[in-house]
Amino acid sequence: MLLAVDVGNTNIVFALFDGSEIRGRWRIASDPRRTGDEYATWLTQLLAMEGIERSAIKRIIYSSVVPRAEHNLSVLAKKYFDIDPLFAGQGEVAWDFEIDVEQPHTLGADRALNCIAAHELVGGDMIVVDFGTATKFEAIDYNGAYKGGIIAPGINLSLDALVGKTAKLPRIAIRAPKGSSVIGRNTEEQMLIGVFWGYVAMMEGLIDRMKAQIGRPVKVVATGGLAILFDEKTDIFDVIDADLTIRGLQILADRAGTQ
Template identity: 90%
Template sequence: MLLAADVGNTNVVFALFEGTDIRARWRIATDGRRTGDEYAVWLLQLLAIEGIERSAITRIIFSSVVPRADHNLTVLAKKYFGIDPLFAGQGAAAWDFEIDVDQPHTLGADRALNCIAAHELVGGDMIVVDFGTATKFEAVDFNGAYKGGIIAPGINLSLDALVGKTAKLPRIAIRAPETDSVIGRNTEDQMLIGVFWGYVAMMEGLIEKMRAEFGRPVKVVATGGLAILFDKKTDIFDVIDADLTIRGLQILADRAQPE
């Protein structure tokens, strides 16, 4: 089995693959100080709950946008599984697609993995949208080359800034508004409208501008937990895959070390 983990700014997502199928997935809050031993206590218990022996894991791959976590994950892999892990974008798991931008080395691992998975699973000219701590828009051509993109504040980050910088505005949960009206009748509704519909307008506007620059038909592929939420109020997505990033890890691991 392949153990894959994607370290984001907010969460670390672990997934266990049997071939191309996800057998189990788990999520833990990102903390660069968490040691390899702490990861092991948590992960080994979860494996036991699933009835999976530690020895069943024969390959490990990590991706990370939090460099401080890399050493601790390496300790987890070597000490508790006896495996030298792959790291996405490095060594045998180096990127195997064209990164056609001014500073290719600055492309985040999660963004690169989304491009790999979307090209493998969907194909054609694409815009890949990832709703995370930041919302990222990626332009990928039909050859799988990364042509550039956009980084915008995530919707929760925008809400945190709104609430944190005002004295009286309450904390609200992000959800799809019950109606399509954009005239709120109370403070909480007005906040939700401003954040949610403002975000939809931003997203749709940027995607349309990207479409125009492609000059060809493109598919829009979305990932991240909020993709399904936005899909209720817009028809701009062609494909939604909440596991796109982690599937990119599986694809990259198979190319680097076929099982």
Template identity: 75%
Template sequence: MLLAVDVGNTNVVFAVLEGRDIRTRWRITTDPRRTGDEYAVWLLQLMAIEGIERAAVTGMIVSSVVPRTRHNLEVLAGKYFGVTAVFAGERGWGIEIDVEEPATLGADRAVNAIAAHEKYGDDLIVVDFGTATTFDVVDFNGAYKGGIIAPGINLSLDALVNNTAKLPRIAIEAPTGNASVIGRNTEDQMHIGVYWGYVAMMEGLIARIRAEIGRPAKVVATGGMAILFDEHTEIFDHVDADLTLEGLAILAERMEMS
């Protein structure tokens, strides 16, 4: 089995895979100070609950945008699983990264490009809802061509609340029924601004990207908020919550890790 680890700025997702099939997954808050031993106490207990033996893990692959977590994940891999953690991109991507500074591309975005091209083909726009919301363009040959980085919706809401004296903290929710876009109270106005403002931003940017590509492009959405927005926009062709984990599995397969 393969242990795939997706380290984001907000959360770390661990998943156990058999081939490309995700058997189970767990999520923990990202904390660069968390030691390999602390990861192990948490992870091994969860594996035991699922009936997964430690010895069943024969490889570990990591996509990380938080460099400070590296050493502790290496300790986890070596000390508790007897394997060497492979960090995505260190042995190449197997796709063309056609941008001005390829080394600065986040591992999660490259991994998403690999998975999206493998699964859906054609020209693609991959939208990933994380701490930041990213828009990545992948051409029909599988080459990564560039993209957009925008503040994530939670980050935007935090900035709004933290920098205004009287606005309350609200939950991000999809509107119900035929909700008006003219709010009649402060909380409704905030919900409208955050939710529909984000939908308008996505639809506008995707329209501009498609116009620049000049060919039809499928839109693949991933990340925790994708389903929330899919309810009220027709912009997504596919919603794939496990795109990053599947990309790690594909990359590991190509490196004959599993």
């Protein structure tokens, strides 16, 4: 089995693949101070709950946008699984697609993996929208080349800024507003409308502008935890795949295994 680990700024996702099937998926808060021993204790318990022996894991691949976490994840792989892990974008799992931007080396691992998975699983000209700490929009052509994109504050970051910089506004949970009215009747409703519908309007506007600039038919692929929530209120997405990033890790690891 393959253990694929995607380290984001907010969460780390561990996914266990048996071939292309995801056998288990677990999430833990990102903390670069967490040691390899702590990861091992947590992960071993979760594997046991699923009836999976630690020895069943034969390969490990990581992607990370938090460099400080990489050492402790290496300790996890080597000490507890006796495996030299692969790091996405490095060595035998270096990026194998064209990164057609001014500073190719600055492309984050999560964005690169979304490009790989979307091209493999969907194909054609695409815009990939990834809802994370930041919301990223990626333009990918029919050859799988990354042509550039957009980085916007994630909706939770936007809400944190709104609440943190005001004295009286309450903290609210992100959800779809009830009904279709965009005129709120109380403070919390007004905040929710502003954050949610404002975010939908931003996405729709940016995607329309990207499509116009690309000038060819484009599929819009969405990933990340909030993709399904927004899909309920807009028709801009053609494909929803919450596992796009970790599927990119699985594809990259399998390609390396056949070389």
